[in-house]
Amino acid sequence: MQLIVNGERKDIRAARLDALLAELEYDSAHLAIALNYDVIPRAKWSETALKDGDEVEILTPRQGG
């Protein structure tokens, strides 16, 4: 299916959030995820299903003022 991940269209095989991270080779220990503007806690990644057209934001700590 096609998802929008961090603003970019991607063809994805994964059906769940944890699988998405693995498919995209995300390796960071400090990540937070929003699925269609809903924040999904880490504990729920393995049980959160994805569907075609979903918008996923994968965020991390960064510098800021």
Add this chain to the structure above:
Amino acid sequence: MLNFYGKPFASRMLVGTALYPSPKIMQDAIRASGADIVTVSVRRESAGGKTGDAFWSLIRELDVTVLPNTAGCRTVREAVTTAKLARELFGTNWIKLEVIADDETLQPDVVGLVEAAGILAKDGFEVFPYTTEDLSVAMRLVEAGCRVVMPWASPIGSARGIVNREALKLLRQRLPDVTLIVDAGLGAPSHAAEAMELGYDGVLLNTAIAKAADPVAMAGAFRLAVEAGRNGFEAGLMGPRDFASPSTPLVGTPFWHAVS
């Protein structure tokens, strides 16, 4: 002592983590500032990237409390979602709330700001709203649950100092029980001293330190200015007068003759 939502802090300076020439200079500048609180942001991580991990390690090496921001958010939904993401990432219910109306001025969208503040306060966040100098907006923010209000001196990164001193004075006068922090637009230590002399509880700055020729020295200079301004305020400033008033006594002035 300065307190944010009941928690006391020794330093009245809050410092940002962006724009430094190097990670080491960032850490050294933060230490030199004496700041107890630093601001951070939430940004996209690239696949396989470890930028977030690396940055987080740098911050953890400092003995500071983190205040995440919603920089770049233009709508209530973006800001509220970003705040929740920050809560996940940083494990804090503190949020520096920014809802921005315009790319050139980066000025707050005060309508969206008040709405987002209310939503977040109800959800248990302790909100630090970045706002304009407008009193009515500050009042709405307090009504919405904010116990901290952070008006700008001038636009973010503009280094112009306080451009509407009278408005900031009014905010301090009318909101005596709110923790007031001047945030944005400070450019020189004298600007920070001025904010503290007005009775503000603290200042928040980033660009003025990070973009100085010597950020570590500048952080130290701002630290002294914040202390000087606060000491001046607590010592009871005499206030300006319309006309001159001699300091040297009149009595005994040589060559003085009464006019007959």
